[in-house]
Amino acid sequence: MLQLERVNVHYGATRVLWDVSMSVGAGEMVAVMGPNGSGKSTVLKAAMGLKKPSSGVVSLNGEELQAKPATVRPQRGxxxxxxxxxxxxxxxxxxxxxxxxxxxxxxxxxxxxxxxxxxxxxxxxxxxxxxxxxxxxxxxxxxxxxxxxxxPKILLMDEPFLGLSPAMVKTVLAIMKTINERGVAILFNEQNAKLSFAVSHRGYLLESGRVVLSGSGEEMLEHPEVKRVYLGVREAAA
Ligand SMILES: Nc1ncnc2c1ncn2[C@@H]1O[C@H](COP(=O)(O)OP(=O)(O)OP(=O)(O)O)[C@@H](O)[C@H]1O
Ligand SMILES: [Mg+2]
Structure with a gap:
């Protein structure tokens, strides 16, 4: 339902998103994971129309929205x-x-x-x-x-677990699952790989404004690069 195609975003002369392509299907839960400053919030802002892409397409159910103001989004779900x-x-x-x-x-x-x-x-x-x-x-x-x-038919969430206690993280996670089970697609940002991918159908890894990896939640958790860099798992010596 939501599609970003080769979206580029600049702040002034600084390019912060590089040809970012992502999609969220109806009823899907999708995570965007990445370190500090990798562009996670900017992805959501570009999708929501809070930051205008310098190029690329943002579409919802086939309707191009990148040139339209943020205020039309709620009416479109x-x-x-x-x-x-x-x-x-x-x-x-x-x-x-x-x-x-x-x-x-x-x-x-x-x-x-x-x-x-x-x-x-x-x-x-x-x-x-x-x-x-x-x-x-x-x-x-x-x-x-x-x-x-x-x-909404799709809810964007920018770091929903930020600053919450572990117990509250669980509660918010359960709420997100419930919302998703009621048929609302969710696209959320998170810095923690486990939190991102354990609950999502699919995920993207963002580094320095570029999508460097994508796959099912399970694939993302099992990916050697994600394990090594973001889960701190050391490979057994060969
Ligand atoms: N209003 C702004 N003006 C200039 N640069 C900005 C602005 N907002 C963000 N940036 C820059 O764009 C890049 C991506 O920022 P963004 O906030 O999207 O990253 P993030 O992954 O959400 O980071 P965080 O984990 O800190 O929330 C960063 O280098 C940031 O410094
Ligand atoms: Mg952010």
Missing amino acids: MSIVLERRRLFPRMSVEENIMLGAYVRKAAEARETYDWVLEILPEIKPHLQATAGRLSGGQQQMVAIARGLMAD
Whole structure:
């Protein structure tokens, strides 16, 4: 459903993505893994229209979107959960979540809201609380809830586990699985190879703005290069 074809992105004169091609099929969970500064966030921003590619094609269900503003994406079924959560800290949790529904009709939004709270029951006791008072993990759930309010067919997530406790990582992972099992495709970024590929159908390894490896989650975890560099597994001496 989502396709990036030879996407190049520059910041000023600096090229940060080099002919990046990726795809996410309907209902797929796909990980983009890479070290610091490798361009993971830029890939999602280019897909979402938050950063305009200097060349290349971004398409959703065959419709070219690279020249269109970010605001058309939610109407086409694409939504993003930004890194470090980006909530409005002084607004209530409920208000933050409802912001994700700005393109929807009220009745439909209400229906989605019920669905979202069913997937994220942990949020229910905090709906009237000020968002800034929640823990990091709770804020991440609110950010996910906001992303889901657009009723997306594909959800982009920028480092959903960043700064979370191991227990909270498990919770967020379970939530992502549930969302995915309900038929929503997910494209997410992560620096940790195990976290990236253990749960995803497919994955990409990004280094210095280039896709250097791709395959099924299993293939990625088993790949000698991934093992050696990113999982710290030493090959037995030959
Ligand atoms: N607004 C910007 N202006 C200039 N350069 C930028 C900007 N945003 C990112 N870059 C550069 O683009 C490259 C890719 O950045 P990006 O944030 O996409 O990487 P990342 O893989 O998401 O990194 P991280 O793991 O730190 O989140 C980096 O070299 C970064 O310094
Ligand atoms: Mg990033």
